[in-house]
Amino acid sequence: MSDFASLGLPRWLVESLQAMKITRPTNIQAACIPEILKGRDCIGGAKTGSGKTIAFGAPMLAKWSQDPSGIFGLVLTPTRELAMQIADQFAALGATVNLKVRLIIGGESMTDQVAMIKENPHFIIATPGRLAHIIMENEDECRGLKRVKYLVLDEADRLLTDSFTDHLQTCFEALPNSNKRQTLLFTATVTDSVRALKDRPVAPGKQPVFLHELDNVDTVKIPSTxxxxxxxxxxxxxxxxxxxxxxxxxxxxxxxxxxxxxxxxxxxxxxxxxxxxxxxxxxxxxxxxxxxxxxxxxxxxxxxxxxxxxxxxxxxxxxxxxxxxxxxxxxxxxxxxxxxxxxxxxxxxxxxxxxxxxxxxxxxxxxxxxxxxxxxxxxxxxxxxxxxxxxxxxxxxxxxxxxxxxxxxxxxxxxxxxxxxxxxxxxx
CATH class of the missing domain: 3.40.50.300 (P-loop containing nucleotide triphosphate hydrolases)
Known part of the structure; x- marks a missing residue:
């Protein structure tokens, strides 16, 4: 297996990973990072604990460091706890480069969170319900979302269910058109609804969606232990x-x-x-x-x-x-x-x-x-x-x-x- 530098990541990011004691890419990282860096939309399926956050976070940070302007990326995930965990990982990866990561979740001051979005941080990690609520109530303050270059749906199979439909629609309407941003879907369970997105028509000049399913995630493997x-x-x-x-x-x-x-x-x-x-x-x-x-x-x-x-x-x-x-x-x-x-x-x-x-x-x-x-x-x-x-x-x-x-x-x-x-x- 190659190292992170050979996947195309910049030196500062490789060193950040090393500081976190992450020196060898997992299978999903090795497969997805180069394709995301090429500009392709991506669907990544791999079991929990396989390093999906770095698989989408590292290439986004690499691209951000070349052009650090506006709200560069938005990560949507179904629970507050997952959002907090992802935000912590982003902050650790960007600790040496003044990365601004903001967490938008329920249970915290909405006034403070509106101010955070208005500041145009580099990355926003959010739950769809809270972000949708803010967008509906504060449309002008959320105009910076129109410059987002990356949208990530983490635990995509859960997000693409009826319970999140209305909130996701509100969030999507505040973002650039899908042809003007990269969309990355990651999940431990690649459902038919997730897999079907691979075959959607793409705009002229846009590369086809990259799909990576590790060890056929439809076949559940229970550890022998x-x-x-x-x-x-x-x-x-x-x-x-x-x-x-x-x-x-x-x-x-x-x-x-x-x-x-x-x-x-x-x-x-x-x-x-x-x-x-x-x-x-x-x-x-x-x-x-x-x-x-x-x-x-x-x-x-x-x-x-x-x-x-x-x-x-x-x-x-x-x-x-x-x-x-x-x-x-x-x-x-x-x-x-x-x-x-x-x-x-x-x-x-x-x-x-x-x-x-x-x-x-x-x-x-x-x-x-x-x-x-x-x-x-x-x-x-x-x-x-x-x-x-x-x-x-x-x-x-x-x-x-x-x-x-x-x-x-x-x-x-x-x-x-x-x-x-x-x-x-x-x-x-």
């Missing part, structure tokens, strides 16, 4: 079984992520487990941004052994040494399961992924097994007596958790946000 397990979990004892798994002899010291489908479930489990003296933090959309950031810091630092999270934590986040993933709720989409269990057994380490299966989950489990090509093994749990003995304590903790949430007005932020969005749509 990852065990896929399940437990049959009647709804009435589900929380007790979760507590039993987290505290039994095999897993009582393990760093774990517990995935759920709803923010309310995440908050209940966080409070419930804390009442039961399991050091737990959480990550979900109902948390203020400062709490979301602190929660991830606590988990990464080992101050909390368990992170209870929605799919905000399933994609792209760099969370090292997770030993156990528990699907408290089974995801509707098998690809979401793949992203979740990909949080463990990374870089050759061992890991277990346990799915808690209720009678209503059978079709989802069969779809997941078909997708990954592996049958889950049943995890032997403690005797039912042990779970029944803990049921009383768990039930009490759950009641206390719900009472706490009621007192604190959990869900009010979502209600107010929906009201604001409704007013914005009516004005449009």
């Amino acid at each position: 990852l065990r896929l397990l399940y437990v049959l979990a009647p709804v009435v004892v589900k929380e007790s079984m979760l507590h039993n798994i987290l505290t039994n002899e095999d897993y009582k010291e393990s760093t774990a992520i517990v995935f759920v489908n709803r923010s309310e479930t995440a908050e209940i489990l966080r409070r419930l487990l804390r009442h039961l003296e399991v050091t737990t933090t959480s990550l979900h959309s109902e948390m203020p941004q400062s709490e979301r950031t602190n929660s991830l810091h606590r988990f990464r630092a080992g101050a909390a052994r368990v992170l209870v999270a929605t799919d905000l934590a399933s994609r792209g986040l760099d969370i090292p040494s997770v030993e156990l993933v528990i699907n408290f709720d089974i995801p509707r989409d098998p690809d979401d399961y793949v992203h979740r269990v990909g949080r463990t057994a990374r870089a050759g380490r061992k890991g277990d992924a346990i799915s808690m299966v209720t009678p209503n989950d059978l079709s989802r489990i069969l779809a997941i097994e078909d997708r990954v090509g592996v049958k889950m093994e049943e995890l032997p749990l403690s005797d039912n007596k042990v779970i029944k003995q803990s049921l009383k304590a768990v039930s009490k903790a759950k009641i206390e958790a719900r009472m706490d949430m009621e007192r604190e007005g959990f869900g009010e932020r979502r209600k107010r946000r929906k009201e604001r969005e409704g007013k914005t749509k009516r004005r449009k």
Whole structure:
């Protein structure tokens, strides 16, 4: 494999990569960097942890350093946490060249963010919802976006779903025409909707889209170091079984992520487990941004052994040494399961992924097994007596958790946000 200099990157950028202890390009970096430098639009597919951020970030920075004017690039990504991680990487890469990177995400002062955009930073890393809201409310202040030379859609398969359609459309309308900028799509899952973009007509003189799929990402490969397990979990004892798994002899010291489908479930489990003296933090959309950031810091630092999270934590986040993933709720989409269990057994380490299966989950489990090509093994749990003995304590903790949430007005932020969005749509 070649080094970064031979891919066409300038010396200062190669040295920045070396300072970050990155000396050899990964497959997706080696494939995509030269093509992006040639001016081609690009679709890059590779599994989580393969270096996609540098695959699109390095060539953009190389081109920026030749002509550092205006807002040079915009990176859109589905979650605040991913946006923060990408912004950190850009800042590290450009630390020696006075690179101005600005983060535009929900949960922060919109007035401050409008001022940031008006300053025309070199790169903007944003979530589509917040950027779209700013564009709609402050069109004149966002005119600098019309000079953008690069648009990146990170986790493109997730962005190209109905839930982001309106926000993306608003963002695209504020940018130059697609024939006057490069568009880079990167994802761990190359869906048909992503792949179809390769065959769209291109303007005269514009090169065809470059598509790179590493190891055929449609074929999911489960690492040999990852065990896929399940437990049959009647709804009435589900929380007790979760507590039993987290505290039994095999897993009582393990760093774990517990995935759920709803923010309310995440908050209940966080409070419930804390009442039961399991050091737990959480990550979900109902948390203020400062709490979301602190929660991830606590988990990464080992101050909390368990992170209870929605799919905000399933994609792209760099969370090292997770030993156990528990699907408290089974995801509707098998690809979401793949992203979740990909949080463990990374870089050759061992890991277990346990799915808690209720009678209503059978079709989802069969779809997941078909997708990954592996049958889950049943995890032997403690005797039912042990779970029944803990049921009383768990039930009490759950009641206390719900009472706490009621007192604190959990869900009010979502209600107010929906009201604001409704007013914005009516004005449009």
